[in-house]
Amino acid sequence: MCADKTEVTPDYKDTLNLPKTDFPMRAGLPKREPAWLERWEQIGVYDRLRAKEGRQPFVLHDGPPYANGHLHIGHALNKTIKDMIVRSHQMMGFDSRYVPGWDCHGLPIEWKIEEQYRKKGKNKDAVPVIEFRQECRKFAEGWIDIQREEFKRLGITGNWPNPYITMDFHAEAVIAEEFMKFLMNGTLYQGSKPVMWSPVEKTALAEAEVEYHDKESFTIWVKFKVAEPADHKLAGAHVVIWTTTPWTMPSNKAVVYGEDIAYGLYEVTGTPDECWVNVGDKYLLADNLAADVFKRARLSEDQYTRVADVPASDLAGIGLTHPFAGAEGGNGEWDDIRDFRAADFVTDTEGTGFVHCAPSHGMEEFELYRDLGMLEQVITYNVMDDGGFRADLPFFGGKYILNRKGGEGDANTAIINKLVEVGGLMARGKIKHSYPHSWRSKAPIIYRNTPQWFAGVDRKLDDGMGEHGDTIRERALRSIDELVKWTPQTGRNRLHSMIENRPDWVLSRQRAWGVPLTCFTKKGALPTDADYLLRNDEVNARITAAFEENGADVWYEEGFKAKVLDGIVAPDDYEQVFDVLDVWFDSGSTHAFVLRDREDGTEDGIADVYMEGTDQHRGWFHSSLLQASATKGRAPYRNVVTHGFTLDEKGMKMSKSLGNTIVPEAVIKQYGADILRLWVAQTDYTADQRIGPEILKGTADSYRRLRNTMRFMLGSLGDFSEDQRVEPSEMPELEQWVLHRLAELDHTVKAGYKAFDFNGVWQAIFNFATVDLSAFYFDIRKDTLYCDGDTLNARAARTVLDILFHRLTTWLAPILVFTMEEVWLERFPGDDSSVHLIDMPDTPRDWINEPLAAKWAKVRQARRVVTAALEVQRTDKVIGASLEAAPVVHVREAEVLAALETVNFADVCITSDVQLTGDPSPAEAYRLPEIEGVSVVFEKAEGEKCQRCWKILPDVGGHSHPGTCARCSSALDS
Known part of the structure; x- marks a missing residue:
């Protein structure tokens, strides 16, 4: 008796192992990121990382931004690059410390207070100098608090509760102490020569x-x-x-x-x-x-x-x-x-x-x-x-x-x-x-x-630190050539030329808000006289102690000269200098009170990295090099990393008058900080970068593509457990090929992070995620993951997904700090859980398999020809999906044919069947010009459509479960 043709085939949808995850397609970063910031602060991520023992310190010393305004896009670029350096090295096994800092003295702040005075009809010169300095201090304090929160919103990690601030009493004491080393080692002198002078700022x-x-x-x-x-x-x-x-x-x-x-x-x-x-x-x-x-x-x-x-x-x-x-x-x-x-x-x-x-x-x-x-x-x-x-x-x-x-x-x-x-x-x-x-x-x-105070860059230093030269210039040039690595190398050439040709350093400024030049001159003596400057260790120690206790304001207190000179020399014989130090001397001295003096500094007072914009070759890189050459005998850094300037989409400099400025706050409000961070990673920061609405749209699109990759992994790993894990040696070739690619990529990523090449890291990961994974491996293995039962192929695929998950999340965490935290917590929730507490896993080098990679390169090339041929049929509406096809693939090279015959090429091509042949290719066969020796003749698949996996196979309907193929029927029985 024949079966009833009207029998209804069951709906097998609920029997499939479809991805299950609450990870949303839409990120909603602007609203969600603040919660992660709050969470990191609550669980003390930065402090917990510092508690990890036995790690080699790695210190990026922060070039201090100026505390006088909201952040601009250059700040965002700068701090994000620094954050990527710090986070990546931490996750590569270092104790990667970051102490943010602020530059607080100097003319810009003084100028703002003067403007406030002018609006009130107040004369600055009529205000006691200490009162004026306290106004400047208060102004800087307010902006530090504002900028701190703006930097944190970018996802920047660091010791935010305890930054370094150049107007802190200890900092002012050390700056004065460092200046007095110039006084004592003979490089300081007073001269009268033409200097660059601002008449407006006097x-x-x-x-x-x-x-x-x-x-x-x-x-x-x-x-x-x-x-x-x-x-x-x-x-x-x-x-x-x-x-x-x-x-x-x-x-x-x-x-x-x-x-x-x-x-x-x-x-x-x-x-x-x-x-x-x-x-x-x-x-x-x-x-x-x-x-x-x-x-x-x-x-x-x-x-x-x-x-x-x-x-x-x-x-x-x-x-x-x-x-x-x-x-x-x-x-x-x-x-x-x-x-x-x-x-x-x-x-x-x-x-x-x-x-x-x-x-x-x-x-x-x-x-x-x-x-x-x-x-x-x-x-x-x-x-x-x-x-x-x-x-x-x-x-x-x-x-x-x-x-x-x-x-x-x-x-x-x-x-x-x-x-x-x-x-x-x-x-x-x-x-x-x-x-x-x-x-x-x-x-x-x-x-x-004008009479000014100078540091003589060619004066011989008799300080016992002559390993790298006897003058500031010699030590600086030798440091540039022998002790420092430059990224990009052009930074070396620029700074070398500047140091080679620079005049003596003008240290004095005729202003009020700064660290004073803590020295005294003898009345009646000439600047050329040997006793013109008072050089006395006890006087210097008294000044340092007073600054340490009460800050630099004490220099301006009535009677301070008598207090520090009493019992050593007659105070009335000396004049007190009231010029303030060049603010670049302040920032150039930061290595002493940050790297040398803090517990989270370095043993030798030398930073692993200084990283700033290219303008700092004449700024912070320059002043730090000169200052440390005089007081340490060498540069205070081992690496100098330089970024370019930020331009609009047309390559024009940003200005408010042109209306082409991009404000970090606006980008974060629209897209989220991770999109801004991703923009940084996508740029070659060593050159000038462009940013604008269209560029940010493109960045957001790349982000969405990556997010979909992570979402697929999360959905497929929802029920993964350790007892499903498969050893690499037992895996199918396709999974072993993925591990090979991972081992290659592991080397690329870590080498890129060590070289501060975030664009290279991002491009390598993104291409791997979108091309090797989403468009190839995931595309092929969806069928296995969704439709197989407890098979080796399915378990091996999930094992690989787990391996991928741990590497992609940690590799990307220094760049996409919020998104990778979201991905991590989706799989590993917990009160103390955070991807930022995890190191990048070690990846076995024996996963490298060059012969296998060469074979699968041939397989992928052949697949390209097949998928292109099927796309023609889909466009012509001959088929609706690739599973309706069973193409005949003609392969000229015997080696390539043998490679295809040892893999399930139909699964690789996502067809129901495929015929491989070494027969000569017919004229009507489809070809790709760039891939020789492979051609395709389209054929439709024969048989019925499996109602569970949708493959068209001859055996569908011949098994215990109606409308299924053998594989699906077996999966339903397991």
């Missing part, structure tokens, strides 16, 4: 405090008459100089020429209607530049002629007169003859071939006359600290180079007008050029000769 600046912007400047061509000797053949002719700083003309003391430049004497033969030259005037000019100069003076080529060669030897011994010489009302200020000599910095590529010298306002001129022993004759003090001319300077007293906001003052115009009046001007114009500005006030700076 203080000297270091190179690291200067940035360059375009500026429009006056440019003038000025006549200096040859006056001595009176019988010289050039007497009465004019030497012409060119300058973009007319305000320096009142301070001119000389003109210099180049010994190798070809000069000529030119005579004016005609003039236009309006000009500042006369027929018969004779001018000395470099031949290469003469035509341009006369063009600037509005003369055509037929209005001047070259009348004589003037070799440089003819210029020796000439004296010049300043254009203001003899001017009525000048009171003799400029009547002295101006020096005229050769100098090696003169060129004939721009200007006139002659350079006017105001040694008080130019370093090359200063050094020239210093080396000649003539500084006393050429140094002037015409410009005051606010950029105004001294009140008694004829014609220009009280004129300002810049106005209060940094714009053009009235000095340049007044000087140009006076030059016109006295007949000293040949031409004038304007030029747009790159010009130094204060990075804080954004106002232009000037070079100004």
Whole structure:
């Protein structure tokens, strides 16, 4: 009797081992991340990691951000890279410590308090200095609390309850102590030389405090008459100089020429209607530049002629007169003859071939006359600290180079007008050029000769630490070349060049908020005298102790000088210095009070890593290197890692005026901190990075793809237990191939983390997760995981998934700190559970199987041809799914055919059947041009569709469970 054809096939859906997990597809990171932050704080993750014993310390020393505003995207990039370094090394088995810090002294904070005073009509100079400093301290404290929470929201791990702060009493004591080492080792001296000076802020600046912007400047061509000797053949002719700083003309003391430049004497033969030259005037000019100069003076080529060669030897011994010489009302200020000599910095590529010298306002001129022993004759003090001319300077007293906001003052115009009046001007114009500005006030700076305190970088140090050189410069250069590894290597070249060519370090600032230069000078002595500076160990110890107890404010207390000098020297014989230290000295000294003094520092006071932006080659990397070279004898770091700047999607610098800024808070609010962290990992941070809405969308898409990979693993491991574990040697080839890839990837990931290559780590993991796993291994093994019973293949697959889980979560935890915690807790919940307490597992090297990998590379190539051929049939609607196919695969190479015959190639291709043949490929067979020797002839699968696994097989319906294949029927019986 025939079976009833109307019998209903059972619904086998509930018999499948489908993934089960509560892990959501939608992350909801903005709302969920704060709870994980709170949880980490409650269970004390950072402290528990510090309690792990027997680990080699690894310390990233934090370059302190400045405590004066909300975080910008550069902060987020910087701190996230640091966090990835710290977390990855911890999970690779180190005791990876991170002490966050803040820079608190300096002009930006002082400037903010002054602004508050101005709004209230309050005069800063009328406020007691200690009261003013306490206002600055309070301001910094407020911003530290704000920034701390903003950094924590990014998922940054560290010793947040106990950071280092440069205005803490101990820090101030150590900074002073480190300064006094300069005092005692002979590198400290007081000198008067041109320094970069901010008239708006009334203080000297270091190179690291200067940035360059375009500026429009006056440019003038000025006549200096040859006056001595009176019988010289050039007497009465004019030497012409060119300058973009007319305000320096009142301070001119000389003109210099180049010994190798070809000069000529030119005579004016005609003039236009309006000009500042006369027929018969004779001018000395470099031949290469003469035509341009006369063009600037509005003369055509037929209005001047070259009348004589003037070799440089003819210029020796000439004296010049300043254009203001003899001017009525000048009171003799400029009547002295101006020096005229050769100098090696003169060129004939721009200007006139002659350079006017105001040694008080130019370093090359200063050094020239210093080396000649003539500084006393050429140094002037015409410009005051606010950029105004001294009140008694004829014609220009009280004129300002810049106005209060940094714009053009009235000095340049007044000087140009006076030059016109006295007949000293040949031409004038304007030029747009790159010009130094204060990075804080954004106002232009000037070079100004002032008494300042310097650290001599070439002075010999007699301190017993000469292993790497006898001077600061020698030690710094040798550290760069021999003791430090640079990421990227270009960082080495940049800093080496800076150190090699830098002048002495200007340590002093004429401000109030900072650590004072704790030294005393002898009244009546000269800076060159041996006893000018008081050098006394007991005095130094008293200062340090006072700072340790009450902070640097005590320096300003009445009677402090007498207190520390009493019984050692007569206090009335000494002056107390009230300048404050360059804030870069503060941050450059942090190695001493963080790495050296703290329990979570290092034994030798040297950090494993300093990591900052590329601007810190002239900033923190630079000052730390100089400071430590003087006080430790070497660099305070072993690795220096540098990141670039953050730009918008078009590669433009971000600015509020352009409206292209990306604020970390806004990104976190929309996407979550993990997306921002992932953006960091996806970039090559060693170059400039771009960020914007479209880039963040792409980052979020990559995140979703990875999240789906993790979700699949979680769902498939829900009922996994240790008794299901299969040894690698017993696993099918496909699982052994996954282990091989894992072993390869383990090496790549850990080497990448050690090299701080997070982009390389992310790309390797992401490609593995999406290409090797989701698109290949998971795709193939879904059938086994869903449909098999308790088979070796199913147990081996789950074992591999478990192995994958532990590695992917720990490998990715330094990058996606919140998401990997969520993934971990989904599988291993518990009050004390956290992926961040786990190390990256050791991966056996014997999982590497190169012959197996080579074989499966061939299998995957053949699979690509099959899946591409089936996609054509799906697109043409011949089939709806690959299980409807049973393709014939023609394989030309016997080795490849043998490889395919030893695997279940139908399962690999996710077809119901496959026929492999070495027969010649028919013309109509499908081929991929890039994969030779494999072609596919499409055939439909024969048989019925299994109602449980959906394969189309001939045996479906012939087993104890209706509508099933043999495999599914057996699974239902087990």
